[in-house]
Amino acid sequence: MAILETHNLAVGFGQGSKRTVLLQGLNLRLEQGRMVALLGRNGAGKSTMLKALTCDTMPIKGSVVIDGKPSTAINKRDLSRLVALVATERIMGGAFTIRELVALGRQPHTGFLGRLSRHDNEIVDACLEAVGITHKAEQHVANLSDGERQKAMVAKALAQETPIIVLDEPTAFLDVASRIETMKLLHKLAREQHKAVLLSSHDISQSLLLADELWVITSDREVITGSTEQVVMSGAMDKVFSDTAIMFNGSLCDYEAQLPSSVAVKVKCDDPVLERCMVNALLRNGVAVDDDSDKAIEIKAVDNIVLPSGDVLSSVSEAAQRLATIN
């Protein structure tokens, strides 16, 4: 059974006559043990949708059902034990230690004064351990790197002991190493702790590698869902941006720019890494690559490019100039 479902949900912002519906007719299913990546361009409605799913905003139409109950029938305290949030907002908690920050995640379970029991402390320890930040537990949040801060927020979410964790762009502002580490961590939590993890992201390559499912918002405000491989093969990724100068490259698992070119060639190369580097170099020098072209060039090394004429050139820019004149 899905832990979170939506039925004919419409999301948007504003009220009354100024109301804007961003997405509608959403029938989504979020299951425990799986990680879902919500992809879409800026302004597509990712955050708006997450706010509706975490019940920060009321649905414009339709319903959100969490753990079998419609969200409107769940009180705040129960909700805080069902859905944990990691948002993009900067927090004013610089003078909290990591442990204190993570302990705030216990609030849905503690009493009126928020005192931590021994059980609560054990859970906080386990959450610090799970995200690998135990060694920094007594340090202040202000002294952490962005990646460590994000881990601490994930640990806070874990401490809430909710079946669902929702993260709004958890890897924004992170360098590639922290991005990969964070995504791996979330994937591990889905698998090992049986959490339903829903995150929005612009990190296409990591999402395609680690997400079990994709929810893709297309440029015409349609939401395409399914397993990652299904969604990629359906061609949904091509519909994210309306701009034709940006195309999804399935073999790269990422988007790439379409650059203007005056000539197309076929490339022969034995080393796939070298081939990729040289294809990029050709593209930015105005040479498109087309396997159906009758003009073939052979690449033996970075400085060893054999043109169709048999001439050997030592740089891509030279080769590109020569190819343009052949045309």
Add this chain to the structure above:
Amino acid sequence: MSKGSHRFALVATALVVLVVALALACLLFGSVDIDARSIFGILTGHDSDNEAWNIIVLRSRLPMIVTAMLAGAALSVSGLLLQTTFNNPLAGPSILGVSTGAGLGVAIVMLAMGGTIGGVFGETLGSYMATLLGALVGAGVVLVILISFASIVKSSTMLLIIGILVSYLASSVISLLNSVASEEGVHSYVAWGFGNFSGVSLEQLPVFSAILVLALVASMLMIKPLNALLLGTRYAQNLGVNTHRTRNVLLLITGVLTAVVTAFCGPIGFVGLVVPHIARLALNTSEHGRLLPVTMLAGAAVALLCALLSVTSRHGIIPINAITPIIGVPIILYIIINRRRINYFN
């Protein structure tokens, strides 16, 4: 015991010692020289032969000490609650105009009573309650204005400026009221505006203390949601906090604390703004479970220090509001200059 609670125990103990020492100093020193033995005699029920000394110790110095301690704690807690609620470390009851609002309420009540009441509080219970009510309503109105602007203006700096503007507006209304008030009324209003911990008589002290102690206890019950609010409204909601209701309760507590102190002691600046920072810097934490008690103690200490300085001059009593900026401004400047190195700003 963790490093944090160790530091808390140390800071709290030091502050308790300081408060006791300052309170003793306030008992011993004043515009009239009374020897220590007589003072302790008077306090322990052995009245001095000098009737004036009995009156000074029991009806002037003792109430002033209690008033200063409670007023200092109240203003400081009020500042801390405002800083957390508005997510703005430079918020405080005076800078946001809450004190001036309370002052306007007091001014209106004083004028309505013909501006002829003796001192701020008249002899009758009625006028005394009316002034208190005026302060509460005035502070409440300013808080409602701040809440409504807070939902429109997201920038905390802009909200501070709105608070300052509201304060100017209230001051100008007060000036207009004073222009039509009797000379006596204006005089007592101006004297009140200087700030003074000696304005609470022994008879008024129980009511003053009871309201403040209740509001301070109420603030201690808000520690859990206060901590959640440091993460911002969205995180707080996600932790199960009813942020709307919590904010209203916090502002109600702030309003009561500020209004009662303002009505009795005048609009005292800087204490509410500065003391929470002293507490945070001393503890190196934003965790309200430790911050709140230390803010109270530090507030009591700062107010006692101001009270001591105000009465020990050979040239008459110095207004409290002439002392608080001398203590407050350097601290605020230090904080602004060093904010990148201060944990709770980052």
